[in-house]
Amino acid sequence: MSKEIEILVPDIGDFEAVEVIEVPVNDGDKIQKEDTLITLESDKATIDIPSPYSGTIKSVSTKIGDKVSQGELILTMEGEGKQDGNQDSEQKPEAETVTEDTNTAEATPAVNEEPQAINTNIEKGDLHCEVVVLGGGPGGYTAAFRAADLGKQTILVERYETLGGVCLNVGCIPSKALLHIAKVISEVDELKEQGIDLGTSNVNIKSVREFAVNVVNKLTTGLKAMAKQRKVEVVHGTGKFTSANMIEVEGADGKTTISFEHAIIAAGSQPARIPSFPDDPRIMDSTGALLLDDIPERLLVIGGGVIGLEMATVYEALGSKITVVEMLDALIPGCDKDIIRPLQRRITKRYENIYLGTAVTEIKALKKHLNVSFDGKKAP
Known part of the structure; x- marks a missing residue:
């Protein structure tokens, strides 16, 4: 038995007067539970508001451009009986009768016919x-x-x-934000070749x-x-x-x-530290590098993979002279060489050195600098 239901804006956190950017439903539409009714957008998030019921929409009360808050009417609809797929107990399928075929050599045993029972005698915590x-x-x-x-x-x-x-927090997103800045600095510098000089880049690291x-x-x-x-x-x-x-x-x-x-x-991961390297604040992992505590005059990047080259790109744009050391014979091992070739040509011109097939064997922490030893056919 259907009934008329008012659908209101649910609790959407600390947001008030959030703009409606999409209304994918219209009067008369039949919808299912969890179908999107409206989409909201603030300066911090885009939020889809799903339908709590299945049914037919009678009247949509919001339109694109409206600003809504918790408790305001989105639409009215006619619900289709009980929700969550629970129909009347009378509508049960008849039991299926199975007869045994005596000519069959051997029946295959059923596997996992019933889900494992949940322990209901759980000691309650706080x-x-x-x-x-x-x-x-x-x-x-x-x-x-x-x-x-x-x-x-x-x-x-x-x-x-x-x-x-x-x-x-300390990976893909902040690195891409910094890469955007590096790209802009690089493009401004390349404009000089086209006769446009916007002056030198004065980098404010704090900003x-x-x-x-x-x-x-x-x-x-x-x-x-x-x-x-x-x-x-x-x-x-x-x-x-x-x-x-x-x-x-x-x-x-x-x-x-x-x-x-x-x-x-879903405990995630964390950067691995190399035990033989000294514990020195001048030796950074990717998390420390993203903090931009200092822009060194010269920076050695150990590892020519994606993360290493991202950090190299950022620090080079901000003023560091970069050297990259990669133990294997190619940058970003496993990536298509046709993609790596133009990248390597570009960064070879910009970086101080790129050593492939080279391993770092030792780092000595001295007062004014770090002394690094290498091993490999192309080692310096």
Whole structure:
């Protein structure tokens, strides 16, 4: 039996008066649960508002360009009976009768005919959920959001203060923001060959760093809002399993125990350190390099892969003289040589040195500089 339902803007986090940029539905449309009703866009995130029910739209009350907040009417619709696919108990399929064929040599045993039973006698922790996700990076937060969209009570455990993991906070996103700056600096320099001189580049490292941080903050704030919209509870701290259905999270406010029915482990990765290298602040991993604490006069990049060359591109544009050392005989090993060839021609002109087939055997930390030893046929 259908009934008229008003669909309101749900909790969308800390946003007010968010602009509607898309309304993919019209009066009279038949829609399914989770179909997108409207799309909102703030300066920090784009948010799809899904339908909580299946049914037929009677009247759409929003249009593109409207600014909406939590609790405002999106549309009215006629719902189609009970939701979530639960139909009347009378509508059950008749049992299928199977007769045994006595001529068959041997029946094949059934495998996994029934799902494994869930342990319902779980000791409850300070918090309890159906699904706990350990790690708030791209794998973790997407898993948590999907579980919540499917109706599961979900808790997301993240050791750092912001969601997004390495990629968003100290990897892909800040590096691409810095590469954009490097590209602009390079293009301004190349304009001189076309008779346009815009002067020398005066780099303000503090402002460059703030630009990258602002790019990251916009995206992490958007993730926080999406988690709140889906009612995913985020617990910050380092989690460890204490039993098959319990995680203990140690955070700034002490220890919190979380009991759960299912767990997803998405703990991510971190840069590997080379044990033989000295512990010296002048030796940076990719995370440290993105902080731009200093732009050295000369910089040695160990590794001619994607991450190494990204850092080389940024620091060269900002004023460092770059040397790249790669143990194998090609830059970005495994990549198509037709792509690498023009890249190598370009950076050979810009970098101080590129040593292929060369390994770093030792680094000595001296007072004024680092003394590096190499090994290989093309070693300096």
